[in-house]
Amino acid sequence: MTPKEQTKLRQVDPTELAHFRRYVQTGQLIKHGSPEMAMSAKMTARANLILAEISTGYHDHQEIQAALSELTCRPVDSTVTVILPFTTDFGANIKFGKHIYVNAGVAMQDQGGITIDDGALIGHHVVLATLNHGLDAAHRHDLIPAPIHICKNAWIGANTTILQGVTVGENSVVAAGAVVTKDVPANTVVAGVPARVIKQIEN
Template structure:
């Protein structure tokens, strides 16, 4: 059985825009865009939970909340855990998969990107993907960008405006462009809330 374009991408293949199967991406994005238009135009939380289930293929847990508007290009490769809060204007490119654990806070205007292009100009019109993982208890500050292949560690904080291009260790605060470790979160920090 041949793999679809998403399976090929997630298996590590760089797929060119001229690939005959590339239209599968456009079809999936169009389907998601239609659902997002409806999602982003209603304040009915229960209706949006159902719509998110149609977008991602997995129901949004009742303990989790997505503020509108939110943007996702495909949606079916985004997994959101329990007790997650995603603030408005979050943008997710998820063909490489985005896995958001439990008890995660995502600030406004955050970008989570699992897609990229080759550096070589002759190959740049190809698409490549790498998964993004945001572990339990993480907090992504306003305007931060998480790049492809990054894992944000458990209980870690990404400072507002940071650009994260490398894994974030558990229990650390990172900030800057590119993000660097600012401090370790110790037991006294964890006990203060």
């Protein structure tokens, strides 16, 4: 890819992005062959380009912060730390708060929207997946979006998978290796597959 082609790929039409963000908030299907699916594919290519640049060689905190701001199409606060490697297949539907720590190997599938509030900790190799597919094989390539929300001061343990539509409540802890399929109440510890409440956190 030529430098000119790379520059073009990095550019995002604000109107198209705003439409996509609004569209997925409705929970409607992203249908195979639709303009929304085409936008998703375009943004995936863009994310791959930006992430490839910061996944090779050494990059300091400021360089990573700048890349994340470009990737998400939003300013990323200097108190956000993301340890490489980091992957996402869209990038521009992630919202980071402040004082967030994301450890190595985290993968965010963010088309449906991912919001991470202040003080959250995300462990090694966590997967945040905001998309699903229907059971009907004739429409298996359609995507079903739903947002993930990691609330203030939540701690997501290593190798956890959090599925679409889940809110992890404030101050809660998701134990390592859990698969979270439904909302996690605030001030609780959940564990297992599927994750269940095993403990209340006393403040």
